[in-house]
Amino acid sequence: MFFKSNKKSQDQVQGFSHLGENLRFEGEIDCKGEIEIAGKVIGNVKAKKLRILETGSVKGRVLTDDVEVLGHMIGNIESVNILIGDKAIVRGDLRFENNLVVLEGADISGHVQKNKKEKIKRSDTEKVKYLEHNKIAS
Amino acid sequence: MPSVILRDTKLQGNISEKDSITIDGIVLGDIKAEEVIINENGSITGNISADNNIEAGGQIIGDLSSDRIHVVNSAKIRGKLSHRNLVVEEGAQLEITSSTRKKIMNNKE
Numbered sequence: 001m002f003f004k005s006n007k008k009s010q011d012q013v014q015g016f017s018h019l020g021e022n023l024r025f026e027g028e029i030d031c032k033g034e035i036e037i038a039g040k041v042i043g044n045v046k047a048k049k050l051r052i053l054e055t056g057s058v059k060g061r062v063l064t065d066d067v068e069v070l071g072h073m074i075g076n077i078e079s080v081n082i083l084i085g086d087k088a089i090v091r092g093d094l095r096f097e098n099n100l101v102v103l104e105g106a107d108i109s110g111h112v113q114k115n116k117k118e119k120i121k122r123s124d125t126e127k128v129k130y131l132e133h134n135k136i137a138s
Numbered sequence: 139m140p141s142v143i144l145r146d147t148k149l150q151g152n153i154s155e156k157d158s159i160t161i162d163g164i165v166l167g168d169i170k171a172e173e174v175i176i177n178e179n180g181s182i183t184g185n186i187s188a189d190n191n192i193e194a195g196g197q198i199i200g201d202l203s204s205d206r207i208h209v210v211n212s213a214k215i216r217g218k219l220s221h222r223n224l225v226v227e228e229g230a231q232l233e234i235t236s237s238t239r240k241k242i243m244n245n246k247e
Contacts, residue, residue, distance in 0.1 A: 027151010
């Protein structure tokens, strides 16, 4: 299997946790490492790295550093990096800090927001251009 | 693929799995599966019921029910066992009441 408990190094965990296809879990998950979900989870998930596989489905809030959604996801995602796969179905808000990747074919409905506050002045400059255009026209 | 829960993971809630599940982490809640393997670092507070086999090597507080229960030497168990076959290895710390049954009714979903 993934672990060989000959060495008792408590801080380093080799591999990742896996919740299988036939698993159903209701409650809270708190993972300090990597976790892969192929089954059905109802409840909040907190992890460093989360992968929701194609057969997986999560209903609840997700709070991670890295998240890959390849399956179903209902609920808000808050993460540093988000990747949405081409067969993914997401219902809920996406909040990310660094990177958001959405592959072609993904089904998303919800707000998408970058969490770090960066002033985007493009809309302002467009407004100025519009006003200038109006001036010239009149 | 069977489920694996490593020791950096904590689950709070009930698990039901139609396959095998290996636990090296912390589970607060009931577990229902075909086979449950609890490793040395595993810690479970809740009842475990398996169709075929329970291999208990970690800390368990709760009732165990299965056809076959194998208690490994690193186990610490407090609760009731209900089984057809029971194996206990030398060194296991137990505070249990145990009963052998001819037939165990596992209510499958």
